[in-house]
Amino acid sequence: MASEARPRLAVYKFASCDGCQLALLNLEDELLSLVGEVEIAYFLEASSATLPGPYDVALVEGSVTTAEDVERIRGIRKDAKYLITIGACATTGGIQALRNWKDVDEFIRLVYARPEYIHTLKDSTPISSHVAVDFELNGCPINKAQALEVLTALLQGRAPHLPPHAVCVECKRHGTVCVTVAQGIACLGPLTHAGCGALCPAFNRGCYGCFGPMADPNPDSLTAHLLDIGVPRGHIIRLLRGFTGYADTFRAASEKLEKVAQ
Amino acid sequence: MSPSLPRVSASVAMPKASLQQVFDNLRAAGYMLVGPTVRDGAIVLEEVDGLDDLPLGWTDEQRPGHYRLTKTRDNHYFDYGVGPHSWKEFLHPSRLPLFSVEKNNGNWTIRPAQEPPPRYAFVGVRACDLAAIAIQDRVLIGSEFRDPHYAARREQVFVLAVNCSQANSTCFCASMKTGPKATGGFDLALTELPDIFLAEIGSEAGSEALGDVPWEAATAFDLGRASRVIQRAERQNGRQMQTDDLPDLLYENLEHPRWDEVATRCLSCANCTLVCPTCFCTTVEDVGNLRGTSAERIRIADSCFNRDFSHVHGGNIRPSIRSRYRQWLTHKLASWIDQFGTSGCVGCGRCITWCPVGIEITEEVNAIRAKAAK
Numbered sequence: 001m002a003s004e005a006r007p008r009l010a011v012y013k014f015a016s017c018d019g020c021q022l023a024l025l026n027l028e029d030e031l032l033s034l035v036g037e038v039e040i041a042y043f044l045e046a047s048s049a050t051l052p053g054p055y056d057v058a059l060v061e062g063s064v065t066t067a068e069d070v071e072r073i074r075g076i077r078k079d080a081k082y083l084i085t086i087g088a089c090a091t092t093g094g095i096q097a098l099r100n101w102k103d104v105d106e107f108i109r110l111v112y113a114r115p116e117y118i119h120t121l122k123d124s125t126p127i128s129s130h131v132a133v134d135f136e137l138n139g140c141p142i143n144k145a146q147a148l149e150v151l152t153a154l155l156q157g158r159a160p161h162l163p164p165h166a167v168c169v170e171c172k173r174h175g176t177v178c179v180t181v182a183q184g185i186a187c188l189g190p191l192t193h194a195g196c197g198a199l200c201p202a203f204n205r206g207c208y209g210c211f212g213p214m215a216d217p218n219p220d221s222l223t224a225h226l227l228d229i230g231v232p233r234g235h236i237i238r239l240l241r242g243f244t245g246y247a248d249t250f251r252a253a254s255e256k257l258e259k260v261a262q
Numbered sequence: 263m264s265p266s267l268p269r270v271s272a273s274v275a276m277p278k279a280s281l282q283q284v285f286d287n288l289r290a291a292g293y294m295l296v297g298p299t300v301r302d303g304a305i306v307l308e309e310v311d312g313l314d315d316l317p318l319g320w321t322d323e324q325r326p327g328h329y330r331l332t333k334t335r336d337n338h339y340f341d342y343g344v345g346p347h348s349w350k351e352f353l354h355p356s357r358l359p360l361f362s363v364e365k366n367n368g369n370w371t372i373r374p375a376q377e378p379p380p381r382y383a384f385v386g387v388r389a390c391d392l393a394a395i396a397i398q399d400r401v402l403i404g405s406e407f408r409d410p411h412y413a414a415r416r417e418q419v420f421v422l423a424v425n426c427s428q429a430n431s432t433c434f435c436a437s438m439k440t441g442p443k444a445t446g447g448f449d450l451a452l453t454e455l456p457d458i459f460l461a462e463i464g465s466e467a468g469s470e471a472l473g474d475v476p477w478e479a480a481t482a483f484d485l486g487r488a489s490r491v492i493q494r495a496e497r498q499n500g501r502q503m504q505t506d507d508l509p510d511l512l513y514e515n516l517e518h519p520r521w522d523e524v525a526t527r528c529l530s531c532a533n534c535t536l537v538c539p540t541c542f543c544t545t546v547e548d549v550g551n552l553r554g555t556s557a558e559r560i561r562i563a564d565s566c567f568n569r570d571f572s573h574v575h576g577g578n579i580r581p582s583i584r585s586r587y588r589q590w591l592t593h594k595l596a597s598w599i600d601q602f603g604t605s606g607c608v609g610c611g612r613c614i615t616w617c618p619v620g621i622e623i624t625e626e627v628n629a630i631r632a633k634a635a636k
């Protein structure tokens with residue numbers, strides 16, 4: 001963006017935990033230079049003072065879960081030159097998309113004393129189901145180095161460099177011992193987009209798939225192998241239905257496993 | 263006590279505990295010791311201080327996609343096969359800062375990232391890994407195009423090899439003619455017997471590393487015991503690679519249905535290439551600041567299984583898992599020979615063990631051969 005004035009940035013929240021916005025605020029040192037390079041015009045998590053649109057860049061956290069959300073995201077799209085979704089909720093529907101496999105009305109009756117006050121959609125859906133999205137930044141939460149890379153690339157007018165290969169590559173680059181091979185732990189790393197630095201395997205946990213599916217994932221092979229080595233089917237289904245469970249690949253894989261079980 | 267140092271190519275017997283003296287000598291000579299140690303359920307390669315760090319009494323059980331540590335009854339230091347790490351990490355690191363640039367008053371300054379690499383002493387290098395190092399020597403410093411980073415590390419390495427006393431179901435060094443006995447490329451080569459180490463002296467540096475060690479010339483009895491240990495490892499090789507019809511077999515079968523079949527199992531996760539001690543591919547990553555006034559270039563390990571690897575101007579030349587698996591197998595076993603005059607595979611079995619779904623390079627070749635185009 002080679003305009004004279006600083007590009008104007010807006011940050012929005014939909015159904016989410018605010019963790020990705022916090023990851024932005026966690027940029028700390030870089031935050032000061034960010035303020036020097038962009039005008040933060042709308043970012044309620046950081047400041048209640050807001051400036052009116054239009055904006056050059058809108059960062060959107062959270063998924064769409066209400067009729068108002070649907071209207072609001074359309075307005076945001078109109079107001080923004082670039083719309084970038086940040087985090088698992090905005091890019092895939094998030095953990096709250098678990099409701100998509102269940103009856104939401106039943107939840108509402110169980111949880112709320114006055115269910116008639118609750119107005120919500122049946123599904124939690126990613127932003128891209130409603131408006132055109134220019135770039136999707138994965139993660140639950142997003143990785144701050146990746147967030148910085150996306151903003152830097154935008155400022156410099158180049159494509160962000162976020163390789164779409166498997167988490168396994170990060171495991172191996174760090175010398176982490178594979179938890180599936182050495183301990184029989186189910187791990188979604190071979191299906192999952194890199195970006196977290198293979199955090200969970202480094203702590204002896206399988207990958208939870210926070211960064212969503214990688215390029216060209218092969219879920220059938222991995223799930224068949226996990227069943228083969230004795231991981232219970234229900235465990236694999238629950239693993240696939242995590243933070244990005246409604247992403248096409250993971251969703252299809254968990255539904256297939258469920259169907260075979262029935 | 264031995265009066266002097268053994269001569270090069272001699273075989274000597276030494277008490278097991280005196281391996282610590284060898285370590286101390288190497289450290290005194292300025293080496294950083296890297297060797298096997300137990301971490302996170304595997305025998306990995308890391309900096310080691312002394313004998314206490316070695317996997318005494320541990321062995322490993324390896325099958326396709328499966329690795330487990332178990333305790334043995336013999337208290338041996340080196341009763342295990344190659345693990346998830348290889349020496350490649352130290353000679354050809356998976357992350358290497360190359361240089362940084364900075365803009366001041368409109369001028370760019372370039373600063374090479376010049377941390378002098380440590381002088382490594384590798385402890386416990388197996389025969390297949392010696393062969394792998396020789397292959398990387400050929401690839402990375404064996405022509406007019408030399409990788410200076412590899413050269414700087416490689417030239418000063420001390421190699422303490424260990425002959426294998428057992429082999430895994432995933433090993434096929436014997437058929438690749440790379441092991442299990444270390445035949446060259448080392449400073450010292452040990453064979454572990456219940457009561458002693460038998461040490462073959464490979465260089466002056468290896469001889470000097472035995473300073474103050476109470477060695478004796480090896481007896482015929484000891485030599486016989488050592489060769490039986492190595493023969494056992496050879497018999498235990500769990501598989502074979504038939505190589506007499508390679509590379510033609512693969513070139514003539516580039517459209518074999520087996521490529522489609524293996525693509526249904528392969529995850530394109532890149533684990534095989536990253537654990538392989540000969541795979542050498544890298545890419546560079548530029549990390550810049552927001553204002554575009556400074557940046558760093560870092561070399562990182564890459565793989566032909568990563569989709570971006572084959573992305574060229576105009577599109578991706580290997581858009582399917584089928585084409586990527588075929589690239590890996592044909593490079594390792596066929597086009598590597600055309601390029602470098604050797605196979606790209608030494609039969610260490612790492613790609614078989616550490617493939618999360620247990621795909622076996624040997625089986626894939628067999629399957630192609632079984633229904634080969636004539």
Ligand code: SF4
Binds near residue numbers: 180190
């Ligand atoms: S631990 Fe998971 S992410 Fe890491 S290499 Fe193994 S399967 Fe891949």
Ligand code: SF4
Binds near residue numbers: 534612
């Ligand atoms: S291809 Fe497999 S068996 Fe051959 S050297 Fe590489 S990792 Fe070892």
Ligand code: SF4
Binds near residue numbers: 535542565566589590
């Ligand atoms: S097999 Fe792939 S990763 Fe290995 S050296 Fe060849 S192209 Fe590189």
Ligand code: SF4
Binds near residue numbers: 533534
């Ligand atoms: S052969 Fe195995 S380790 Fe290699 S990319 Fe395919 S699934 Fe991953």
